[in-house]
Amino acid sequence: MSTTDTDKKPLNFIEQIIEEDLRSGKHKQIVTRFPPEPNGYLHIGHAKSIVLNFSLAEKYGGRCNLRFDDTNPEKEEQKYIDAIIRDIEWLGYDYGGKPFYASDYFDILYEYAIKLIKAGKAYVDDQTAEEISATRGTPSVPGKESPWRNRSVEENLDLFERMKNGEFKEGERVLRAKIDMASPNMLLRDPAMYRIKHARHPRTGDKWHIYPMYDFAHGQCDSIEGVTHSLCTLEFENHRPLYNWFIENLGIFPSRQIEFARLNLSYTITSKRKLLQLVEEGIVNGWDDPRMPTLSGMRRRGFTAAAIKQFSHDVGIAKRENLIDVARLEHAVRADLNRKANRVLGILQPLKLVIENYPEDKVEMVQAVNNPENEAAGKREIPFSRELYIDRNDFMENPPSPRKYFRLGPERMVRLKYGYIVKCTGYEKDADGNVVLVKCEYYPESKSGQDTSGIKVKGTLSWVSAAQAEKVEVRLYDRLFKSENPALADDFHTELNPDSLTVIEDALVEPLVKELQPGDTVQFERLGYFTVDPDSTPDKLVFNRTITLRDSWAKKS
RNA sequence: UGACCCAUGGUGUAACUGGCAACACGUCUGAUUUUGGUUCAGAAGAGUCCAGGUUCGAGCCCUGGUGGGUCAACCA
Numbered sequence: 001m002s003t004t005d006t007d008k009k010p011l012n013f014i015e016q017i018i019e020e021d022l023r024s025g026k027h028k029q030i031v032t033r034f035p036p037e038p039n040g041y042l043h044i045g046h047a048k049s050i051v052l053n054f055s056l057a058e059k060y061g062g063r064c065n066l067r068f069d070d071t072n073p074e075k076e077e078q079k080y081i082d083a084i085i086r087d088i089e090w091l092g093y094d095y096g097g098k099p100f101y102a103s104d105y106f107d108i109l110y111e112y113a114i115k116l117i118k119a120g121k122a123y124v125d126d127q128t129a130e131e132i133s134a135t136r137g138t139p140s141v142p143g144k145e146s147p148w149r150n151r152s153v154e155e156n157l158d159l160f161e162r163m164k165n166g167e168f169k170e171g172e173r174v175l176r177a178k179i180d181m182a183s184p185n186m187l188l189r190d191p192a193m194y195r196i197k198h199a200r201h202p203r204t205g206d207k208w209h210i211y212p213m214y215d216f217a218h219g220q221c222d223s224i225e226g227v228t229h230s231l232c233t234l235e236f237e238n239h240r241p242l243y244n245w246f247i248e249n250l251g252i253f254p255s256r257q258i259e260f261a262r263l264n265l266s267y268t269i270t271s272k273r274k275l276l277q278l279v280e281e282g283i284v285n286g287w288d289d290p291r292m293p294t295l296s297g298m299r300r301r302g303f304t305a306a307a308i309k310q311f312s313h314d315v316g317i318a319k320r321e322n323l324i325d326v327a328r329l330e331h332a333v334r335a336d337l338n339r340k341a342n343r344v345l346g347i348l349q350p351l352k353l354v355i356e357n358y359p360e361d362k363v364e365m366v367q368a369v370n371n372p373e374n375e376a377a378g379k380r381e382i383p384f385s386r387e388l389y390i391d392r393n394d395f396m397e398n399p400p401s402p403r404k405y406f407r408l409g410p411e412r413m414v415r416l417k418y419g420y421i422v423k424c425t426g427y428e429k430d431a432d433g434n435v436v437l438v439k440c441e442y443y444p445e446s447k448s449g450q451d452t453s454g455i456k457v458k459g460t461l462s463w464v465s466a467a468q469a470e471k472v473e474v475r476l477y478d479r480l481f482k483s484e485n486p487a488l489a490d491d492f493h494t495e496l497n498p499d500s501l502t503v504i505e506d507a508l509v510e511p512l513v514k515e516l517q518p519g520d521t522v523q524f525e526r527l528g529y530f531t532v533d534p535d536s537t538p539d540k541l542v543f544n545r546t547i548t549l550r551d552s553w554a555k556k557s
Numbered sequence: 558u559g560a561c562c563c564a565u566g567g568u569g570u571a572a573c574u575g576g577c578a579a580c581a582c583g584u585c586u587g588a589u590u591u592u593g594g595u596u597c598a599g600a601a602g603a604g605u606c607c608a609g610g611u612u613c614g615a616g617c618c619c620u621g622g623u624g625g626g627u628c629a630a631c632c633a
Binding site for chain 1: 563627
């Protein structure tokens with residue numbers, strides 16, 4: 001069974017069910033599955049489900065199948081299948097190397113349908129979709145039985161076969177389960193099992209003219225694969241009686257459907273339809289736009305698989321509706337990157353600083369720590385010289401008291417990280433009143449690592465040497481939506497944050513950054529984590545700001 | 558005027574077969590710090606939707622409300 005002796009973490013309700021099933025001997029091994037429909041990209045909500053299903057299989061020594069729910073050829077595409085596989089592999093889960101497809105079981109499903117017809121539990125209905133809808137009733141008013149409900153088994157068999165052979169037009173006939181038109185559960189009012197679609201299927205081609213509905217496919221596929229625990233979201237609760245009805249009336253392996261609450265993330269939309277809209281309307285630059293909550297977008301942004309898994313695990317599993325604070329995701333990302341990302345010095349808004357008492361032509365290499373959280377990351381050297389750039393945000397003409405403000409200002413002293421302590425002796429402004437140059441003098445005996453100056457400063461600034469700095473493009477991201485729950489709005493367009501993307505063309509970084517490759521993430525000290533974007537060229541790197549550092553100073557101001 | 562599900566600090570999740578509510582994120586202090594990061598120490602913040610009931614004792618059980626979610630695609 002599990003390793004519960006070591007981890008005391010309380011079990012969620014699904015784990016409790018699983019452990020009970022294992023204990024009672026109901027199952028010797030558990031099987032779960034992740035069943036995406038290939039009609040869009042995977043997003044953070046799917047991640048929760050993926051992590052749940054795969055980690056349960058890992059924890060209890062079972063298996064988790066990746067199964068594409070490809071029962072609707074009109075909406076599904078191969079490109080989505082490819083993207084989904086890529087995302088799951090990126091997360092690092094083992095689906096046995098071979099995905100399954102609902103379409104693998106079309107033949108079996110067809111046999112199942114015939115079995116129900118023969119048992120008098122399914123019939124071909126000649127009514128139109130409109131008629132069926134009109135006679136379904138409402139939640140409080142029973143529906144009316146179809147005039148075709150009681151035709152003979154032989155006629156049903158014949159008609160169904162002809163449906164399969166493509167003899168009818170789409171919408172002309174449908175195969176329905178004969179259950180109960182008066183059921184208080186609308187889904188039990190003779191639900192459709194098969195509909196006619198003369199569409200080419202990405203995998204089965206033109207073989208079929210009829211395709212099974214979700215309800216007639218999902219549970220049976222679970223059953224065929226021996227899925228023991230079929231985990232899905234709350235909106236399928238009402239489907240469970242139907243899920244069970246098919247399994248019972250077919251007499252096949254009883255997979256058990258268990259529902260849990262889907263993930264909702266603050267300031268984020270997780271609706272495939274709306275995400276698709278963002279892409280198609282050009283509001284974002286594709287499915288992998290770093291502002292998108294898609295796995296591909298988050299990956300490009302620089303979020304790690306480890307962080308997303310940790311987050312998915314942290315939010316827990318329960319049955320109540322929830323809205324998880326996006327700060328939680330950000331916390332997971334920072335926690336992971338803090339351990340993994342090497343530090344570099346970078347400047348987003350360059351402001352020139354001249355050390356007037358430093359030799360004109362001297363370039364001195366200073367030693368810098370790559371990652372204080374990981375000694376093995378080693379050290380590097382960066383050039384220091386008379387002319388540097390610091391960040392505009394690190395200088396103020398009229399700063400508040402030194403107790404509250406540690407950075408540079410007239411007469412103030414700061415340390416240039418890994419370098420020397422400098423004192424501001426003056427500054428110059430342009431015609432518009434913008435500070436364009438800061439003048440300093442340095443204390444030669446204050447060099448990092450061999451400081452004998454005895455000077456104590458509170459502030460430490462990032463900097464780059466003007467002559468050696470590398471110019472890069474930096475893309476800053478903010479949340480795509482300005483309201484906490486954009487899904488609530490009638491029109492999500494009104495909730496869009498107009499400042500979700502800011503491009504800085506001329507940020508500066510220390511020279512060694514040149515060697516980074518797309519996908520690499522570093523921390524620009526004091527600023528945040530930045531990941532090299534695939535848009536980078538040999539001439540110019542492009543960085544995505546993955547996430548800022550926590551900033552308790554900015555928060556106060 | 559139906560069925561099913563849910564209801565615990567700001568947010569999310571816990572509390573074994575009933576024994577006066579825990580953890581995480583967030584927030585706020587303070588310490589350390591050559592990142593106003595990290596780390597460390599600490600604090601505030603709920604009496605468990607409401608009303609009854611059972612019980613020596615209920616967040617957990619029962620009844621009735623209230624509030625929220627889902628369902629009337631030939632979507633998944």
